[in-house]
Amino acid sequence: MSRKGKTMRLYEKHRPKTLDEVVGQQDAKKQIEISLRSGWGGKAWWFSGPSGTGKTTLAKIIASYGADEMFVEEYDSADCVTSDVLTEIERSMCFYGGGRGGRAYIINEAHGLKSAIVRRLLGILERVPDHVVFVFTTTQAGQKHLFDNQIDAGPLLSRCIRIELANTAGLSRPFAERCRQIALAEGLDGQPVESYIALARQSNNNFRAMLQAVESGKMIG
16 A cells, blocks of 8 residues: 555554554543543644654544544644744634534644744634644653743643553553554564564554564564
């Protein structure tokens, strides 16, 4: 399978599309389900956690509840969020999207946002329309030094539904079992589940890294 002429990596090809498909993050899923009871739009979310534990996946799932894919805008680095980008976001969020009608803006690596951008976001998040959601993601390390300590993170975080993803020993088995299922489906398996548990531990429960190991043929034979 390809996208834009490039082979789709396993972690993209098998990215969960629903909360039910997400493994190993029961507390986070429960928080999301409870928060969605009051409606989808008009909200901002903040996901923090270690790399490869599902932050961007959950961001995309939340976006999909109210916005068709072409009306989900994703920024993979805080450096991509400039003043001009915010101006365009402010303009576009005034209009409904097609299909489901919603619009979603996902900002990954949000800990690197510049102080001037954060100040503008404070105002934007005060007037998020009911057909719009914002989702920010950051790593555990980034969470400790938000915005390079140049500005108080409190005001922005207080405008968001904050969800911290787990990375505990208990993740190893569900990650291993799911990883093996994918390896079997792709014809890249030859190891017992215990080997996948070991891979999970070696990868510090980074599911993306686990699938990259599978893709490289590490679990064959």
